[in-house]
Amino acid sequence: MYEKILVAFDGSETSKHALGEALRVARLTGAQLYVAHVIDILAPFGMGLTYVPAELIAAxxxxxxxxxELARSEAKAAGMDCETELLQLQGVTDSVADCLHRCATRVGAQLVVLGTHGRRGVRRALLGSVAEELVRETDCPVLLVRGIS
Structure with missing residues (x-):
């Protein structure tokens, strides 16, 4: 079945639900769990950004x-080990989905798990959907976990 599972985790309630599902699947299949967090420093500043202070990047x-560390603690509490990785966008044309896709390919993930906020209509059109983009890009199955509202 699955030997390696990648879960995207940003600390939100939705990603906590995704981590919970990933832990359940990993326990059932004996899979190794990878938890990735993507830093998107450019998004809050927009495309006009020419300089990001080093102090901000460090923060x-x-x-x-x-x-x-929160994800690692959750996994440990569930009786599972996990590897964690901090990812960062590679430039203004890079996306969180691209970053997760590269990570999934590199670690050989056979399943990617991530939370989705379930945005619809104009909000989705304006904000885009990491989940939707990742499903289109990746070669392995993607389990989308909807946040509880």
């Missing part, structure tokens, strides 16, 4: 490390 990294 994003520290916050991301705390998020990954």
């Amino acid at each position: 994003y990294r520290e916050g991301a490390k705390r998020v990954l």
Whole structure:
């Protein structure tokens, strides 16, 4: 079945539900769990950004490390080990979905699990959907976990 599962985790309630599902599937299949968090430093500043202060980048990294530690703690509480990885977008044309796709390919993930906010209509058109883009890009199955509202 699955030997390696990648779960995208950003610390949100939706991603916590996705992590829970990934832990259940990993336990059932004996799979190794990888937890990835993507830092998107450019999004809050828009395309006009020419300089990102080093202090801001360091703060994003520290916050991301705390998020990954939370995921590791959740896995440990569930009796599972996991590897964590901090990912960062490679430029203004890169996307979170692209970053997750590269990670899934590199680690040989046979399943990717991520939460979806279930946006519809104009909000989805304006904000886009990481889940939708990842499903189109990746070669392996993607399990989408809807957040509980």
